[in-house]
Amino acid sequence: MRIAVQAETDPHESRVAATPETVKTFIGLGAEVAVETGAGRKSAIADDAYAAAGATIAPTAAAAAAGADVVLRVRRPAAAELAGVKPGAVVLAILDPYENLAALQSLAGAGVSAFAMELIPRITRAQSMDVLSSQANLAGYRAVIDAAASYDRAIPMMTTAAGSIQPARIFIMGVGVAGLQAIATARRIGGLVTATDVRPATKEQVLSLGAKFIAVEDEEFAAAETAAGYAKPMSPEYQAKQAELTASHIAKQDIVITTALIPGRKAPVLITAEMVASMQRGSIIIDLAVERGGNCELSRPGETVISDNGVKITGNLNVPGRVPASASALYARNLVNFLKPLIDKETHELAIDWDDEIIKATALTRDGALPHPNFQAPAP
Numbered sequence: 001m002r003i004a005v006q007a008e009t010d011p012h013e014s015r016v017a018a019t020p021e022t023v024k025t026f027i028g029l030g031a032e033v034a035v036e037t038g039a040g041r042k043s044a045i046a047d048d049a050y051a052a053a054g055a056t057i058a059p060t061a062a063a064a065a066a067g068a069d070v071v072l073r074v075r076r077p078a079a080a081e082l083a084g085v086k087p088g089a090v091v092l093a094i095l096d097p098y099e100n101l102a103a104l105q106s107l108a109g110a111g112v113s114a115f116a117m118e119l120i121p122r123i124t125r126a127q128s129m130d131v132l133s134s135q136a137n138l139a140g141y142r143a144v145i146d147a148a149a150s151y152d153r154a155i156p157m158m159t160t161a162a163g164s165i166q167p168a169r170i171f172i173m174g175v176g177v178a179g180l181q182a183i184a185t186a187r188r189i190g191g192l193v194t195a196t197d198v199r200p201a202t203k204e205q206v207l208s209l210g211a212k213f214i215a216v217e218d219e220e221f222a223a224a225e226t227a228a229g230y231a232k233p234m235s236p237e238y239q240a241k242q243a244e245l246t247a248s249h250i251a252k253q254d255i256v257i258t259t260a261l262i263p264g265r266k267a268p269v270l271i272t273a274e275m276v277a278s279m280q281r282g283s284i285i286i287d288l289a290v291e292r293g294g295n296c297e298l299s300r301p302g303e304t305v306i307s308d309n310g311v312k313i314t315g316n317l318n319v320p321g322r323v324p325a326s327a328s329a330l331y332a333r334n335l336v337n338f339l340k341p342l343i344d345k346e347t348h349e350l351a352i353d354w355d356d357e358i359i360k361a362t363a364l365t366r367d368g369a370l371p372h373p374n375f376q377a378p379a380p
């Protein structure tokens, strides 16, 4: 079995889909691995390190792909980049399938079986494959570091001979994987941390991390979690109550980090322009939901907006990619954990059980078609 690791073509992507560690693992499983030259450059991995792990270094993406059974990528490759792979080759990547049906159809046309790593189900067996978690965790961490770096004051309380400095008040909105890590990081650097979410299960998690929980805890709140553990979209009445509660709280915050998402939908707007106007000059908002429309009315993808009253609102794109070496290390391990059960121990070839729950949830192209019920081509 031949595995290809191609360099990412998006200039803003700094991650890579394999590391020397995972190359070694694949070779141990009986595979040959070809890595495109320079693939690890932005994640501080030299070609030599891949070669030392047993990979061959391919001069181009096409040379890496030639004869491959499996292609590993961070982002969805263009079909043209897969020329030369074996028929039925497997492609593992974050496919970003919503609104991108044409791209999926062209992958299907290329004859590959493409798996969307962001659709791994949140079941116990799949935890080690869960790229959303591994990447969101780093995003939550980095959001706090970015906030601290652009904040004009110190974060922790300091008692000095020249007098004391008050700790920064840090508010985390949305306590999923990213939010939990943001709380932990903000606490570690000495912030005074509060957090909110619409799922009741998060209250205990927030308290266990030593932060204070702030939320409208009514009947709707008690039923806000889906069976899959995600938030439901909240009613306009709940949102109005939530806005009222958070408005008075936000006005007193130095740093607000927003991470609130609803799967497959636009992110809820939690911070209005009016709330921003109530904040102190020099306060910071980091909007981790900016790629999905944003939790703050004023945030813009890839920009830092400064409001009229001097609040900095940052909407960095690809936040896990701002910690590229760590993000690549974890993403690459997620791919190993996904691929390993698909490799036959005796033949060392791919043997995919297409009825498996994880395969069904992630396989978006197969045999020239789109098998996933949520990503079907429209009837002609």
Ligand code: NAD
Binding pocket: 121, 122, 123, 124, 126, 127, 130, 132, 133, 136, 173, 174, 175, 176, 177, 178, 179, 196, 197, 198, 199, 202, 228, 229, 230, 231, 234, 259, 260, 261, 262, 263, 268, 270
């Ligand atoms: P997510 O990225 O979809 O959303 C982030 C957070 O935003 C969620 O906690 C959500 O409740 C919150 N949110 C949504 N609307 C909001 C609003 N109006 N106001 C405030 N907060 C709002 O979430 P995630 O990080 O992917 O985690 C979702 C769930 O999946 C969690 O329960 C998590 O523990 C669980 N999970 C399970 C596994 C597993 O079992 N394998 C792995 C990872 C995560």
